Amino acid sequence: MIYGHLMERPPTYPPLPVRPRPIFSVNRITRRGRPSNGNRIMLANRQIYDEFMRFICKNATFTLTLNESNMHYSKLWSMTQETMKQMRKCNLRIVAPSSMLGQFHADMENEIVRLRNIVERNMEQMTRLDWLTLHVRASNPLWLWFYGSQEFKTAQSLPFKEISLSSDCWTRGENHLSKNSSGQWEWRCPFDHFVADGWQEKQQIREFCASLYAQCAECDEDKLNQ
Ligand SMILES: [Zn+2]
Numbered sequence: 001m002i003y004g005h006l007m008e009r010p011p012t013y014p015p016l017p018v019r020p021r022p023i024f025s026v027n028r029i030t031r032r033g034r035p036s037n038g039n040r041i042m043l044a045n046r047q048i049y050d051e052f053m054r055f056i057c058k059n060a061t062f063t064l065t066l067n068e069s070n071m072h073y074s075k076l077w078s079m080t081q082e083t084m085k086q087m088r089k090c091n092l093r094i095v096a097p098s099s100m101l102g103q104f105h106a107d108m109e110n111e112i113v114r115l116r117n118i119v120e121r122n123m124e125q126m127t128r129l130d131w132l133t134l135h136v137r138a139s140n141p142l143w144l145w146f147y148g149s150q151e152f153k154t155a156q157s158l159p160f161k162e163i164s165l166s167s168d169c170w171t172r173g174e175n176h177l178s179k180n181s182s183g184q185w186e187w188r189c190p191f192d193h194f195v196a197d198g199w200q201e202k203q204q205i206r207e208f209c210a211s212l213y214a215q216c217a218e219c220d221e222d223k224l225n226q
Pocket of ligand 1: 216
């Protein structure tokens, strides 16, 4: 399908910052004024553009980020209602600002509940979503991981499949939460082996930490056999 080739990168909201191009560049001179593929299609024909967007919504995994730039607004991502209605797969990321990490943890819990409510309202129209993951990133993260995972895990209107946590980079950290084929939460190791029950209700901090850092029996056995 030709649209697959035109999809330059996964759709991201808010959009990633555009890297400035060098002032003197042969490419810049020859490509001046050249619109991106998506824009080119829109300019050519509205109907083809709508078809292109339907293709993207059906096939691409959208990345929706909640960070300092948008977490204090009621509308989190600037996308059309039509796009929201059509999209199927989405990775939600929470990138915590340092101001949030400085909060006493009872305030942080309230802040996470507020964010979860905003996310629920913003995702109300995404009725076709059948794949949704959450990733929580923070530099000193334990309380944020805890409240973020537990509040979003139990949000009835958000069909999460997986919740992962990381600290200073986007690579997956310790164990993560994943839904099994029966729709039950499980804690799994980075190699996706079952580690512990994920609790369908909220965990307490002590159980949460134990599950997060629980050793994987399957990985341990592999190490012994090496
Ligand atoms: Zn394992």
